[in-house]
Amino acid sequence: MTMNAMTLRKTDTDIAADAGWKTICALDDIPVLGARVVASKSGDIAIFRTADDEVFAMHDKCPHKNGPLSQGIVHGRQVTCPLHGWKIQLDSGEAVAPDVGCTKPFEVKLVDGQVLLKA
């Protein structure tokens, strides 16, 4: 059997793991319009799930005063920080105007109902 054939038999998840992706949880472990917190070597990361089952990840720190964004209310593609109500764009980590600031986003994707994170 050649190496090629072996690789072909790998599941998508395995391939993802090869490229630095890590399986975190099932999509259903994150509430709709909610978030979960992932402990990582670069600090806590919040993974959000929108009403359309899109997932987004970013540092769990508001650019304003480090509020835990994972605890905010998710609406559309935004989350409102629980501490002082800043709105953060889930896809970019940018604060919604007129506020200015940015939280570091991380790559995240869905494969076979599993949430994969590159952190």
Next chain:
Amino acid sequence: MKKMKLVMIGNGMAGVRTLEELLKHAPDLYDITVFGAEPHGNYNRILLSPVLAGEMTLPEIMLNDLDWYGDNGIRLHAGKKVTTIDRVHRRIIADDGTEAEYDRLLIATGSTPFIPPIPGKDLAGVLAYRDIADTEAMIDAATHYKHAVVIGAGLLGLEAANGLMLRGMDVTVVHLADWIMERQLDRAAADMLQASLEAKGMKFLLSKQTEALVEGEGGRVGAVRFKDGAEIPADLVVVAAGIRPNYALAESAGIYCGEGRVRGIQVSDTMQTVTDPRIYAVGECVAHRGIAYGLVAPLFEQGKVCANHLANFGIGRYEGSVTSTKLKVTGIDVFSAGDFTGGADTEEIVLHDRQGGVYKRIVIRNNRIVGSVLYGDTADGSWYFQLMKDGQDIGAIRDHLMFGQNHLGDAGHKGEHKAVAMPDSAEVCGCNGVCKGTIVKAIQEKGLFTLDDVKKHTKAASSCGSCTGLVEQILASTIGGAYQAVSVHDKAVCACTELSHGDVRKAIRDHRLLTIPDAMDMMAWKTPNGCATCRPALNYYLISTWPHEAQDDPQSRFVNERAHANIQKDGTYSVVPQMLGGLTTPAELRRIADVAEKYNVPTVKVTGGQRIDLLGIKKDDLPKVWKDLGMPTGHAYGKSIRTVKTCVGAEHCRFGTQRSMAMGVDLERMLFGMWSPHKVKLAVSGCPRNCAESGIKDVGVIGVDSGWELYVAGNGGIKTEVAQFLCKVATREEVLEYSAAFLQLYREEGYYLERTVHYVHRVGLEHVKKRVVEDAATRRALYERLLYAVQDYKDPWAERYAADAAPALRAPFETLEA
């Protein structure tokens, strides 16, 4: 799909605001072309006065510069006056021959100054005061000439006079009426204003009718002659005798523009012209239900509605505005609303401090405010205006009405009420540390017009809100004229809907809505799943209207109500276990001490509500902490029942007349699990010495020898408000029933985030008494509905730490690993 063509005639504030709203809703729906007669972008006409006075420059008052049009793909024909609307071929033609076709046409031609037909009105040196060109001509005249006469002592006339005076001219204001600004001010306020302007050097000729403008040297105006034969020199005459809707173009195209006194482009509540459904109109050129508005706020409201319909959303109607005038005349704040003249059937409350430059007059009919005039200190204008619009009975607050909404311990900004007198460095918003200068700068540089805009950009008045009146006043004085307060009660819940809290509550009740998606669907929410403002409100309205039936959505609750603990600034939580009535036991204290040590709790504190607070607990530890405490939740985190505070009472105290501790325990036990529009705090004192501070609680109970006195709608917070006496009852059972009935009424009628004090202010204590005190059947029903709502409420802590707790309840407290 090919875009539709939208053409706008007129490039002023109301029209461009409409386009901005439209671009927010439907950025790609139209190909937009704008024709403006002036060779500029859109500028803030209200700020022409500061430009004339030399306080601001033209670039500073631009709202939309030419780049804005380009960036938004709008074709701007600046300096081209439209002369023809060809409705048959759906095109318009400008004076230089430019043509543009339209699918929708928006007419926003504004107003034109009214020039009375007096001989000499066409002489050189006779100007109106309307646009940049007029302003520049006045500035130019001020450098060459000496004598200026302003005809008309309305707001515009006085501001023109003030500007010319500051530019060194000798200015006389001529007015037909007996006192200045007679449309906005009564005689006393007008006299004060006149005196203060005279002190600066302005001259006045009142009750004077102009007969002719007399030609001087070189064909320029030289003097003004009056009916009584008198004549005064004038090298510059500014006519400020009012404005008229500019509807000539529309009328020439056969669009109905009214008759008699009600002239202006006639529009429906959707801002469509009544003549041609493809043609809309907004702004000063419009007459809506017989009224042509000249203030910026109603025009922006019109723009908002118009944009909504242009975007094909088809919701929202403009139903007219009740206007008040809150403005700055040459640096002095004045406010008026309603029938401030009064008549035989009215009474009035007057405060007149001539030396201090403050005058306030409130006109009252049948215990209701029908009008008011404020001079010098206008911070309470919007409060009086609100009371007037709501038709609220002011009997109960009559004795402190004059001193304003804030006169009771208004913490945080040192009782400052006069925005004008404040230095730029003065702190306005104590919560967010925002100074007056910061607010003024944001308003000017960002072109802000509404309180909401100012809140968003500066954060002032966005936390506790106690400085709202002051911020409004600063806004009013900074944008010069015509700031208008919007009624907080009719205001939309948030930008996701046009509906007010009252509308939403009613729809949920009338249509038996049980879930947030159903509610949003039914009420045509504009966003797919709302925002952090409307979702918690909707969730509350659903569960309070349909207890045990509506679906409680944790994701629509603020984090504290999801975590059942209070989030702190560093992201940790505080835990307050239940201690009914503030009573605890040695065993509980021992467990609390053990928990504090086991989890390294950094701070242990006794709260204002007589509870023990463990601060600094990590979210992951919460369920373990709760389990180790073995006590139910103390509800210290929700828009819900918080605490019932008690004094020692007849159980031990030598002065006690009633058993206040037992009463407090019973009340708190009854209310366990009660969600409410905002937090609810109670207190029970055993005698009138009132050691439990019942006088500043949502429900305060005071034991007297013959029974219990009940007080409601007190507040110890942002603005200390003394609770109002509701009634006296004899028995323990009555205390429970009356208290519960009041709270249930508040739960059913209060708006989300409205404390009991504001709720009772809004509906009036009489309304509450009728249902809770006078009508036994209603009271009983309210009481039973409350008991039903809290029935079977399970301790949320125990539910989450239980060994067999559902994963969905446990998961929020568990961190995942990467």
